[in-house]
Amino acid sequence: MExxxxxxxxxxxxxxxxxxxxxxxxxxxxxxxxKVHLCKVHYKEYKKNTKKERETQRMDW
Known part of the structure; x- marks a missing residue:
């Protein structure tokens, strides 16, 4: 199932x-x-809008 x-x-x-x-x-x-599934369009928008937060999370590791 897709x-x-x-x-x-x-x-x-x-x-x-x-x-x-x-x-x-x-x-x-x-x-x-x-966890959620995103299509290509929404994934691109997600990456753009959460870039700073994701970078901060990586630094905390």
Missing amino acids: KICDVKGCNEKSFQTVPADLAGKVFSLKEEKT
Whole structure:
């Protein structure tokens, strides 16, 4: 079974899985999960909008 994007109103096929807490800051999600599936378009937007937060998380490791 093919996964679909977890952003409300999107029915595109999943491209990448990302942490739901960060994705929830950018998008309105269909349901609460720990990880969400994003299509190519939403993944690109996610990367652009969470760049600083992701860099900060990497430095904390």
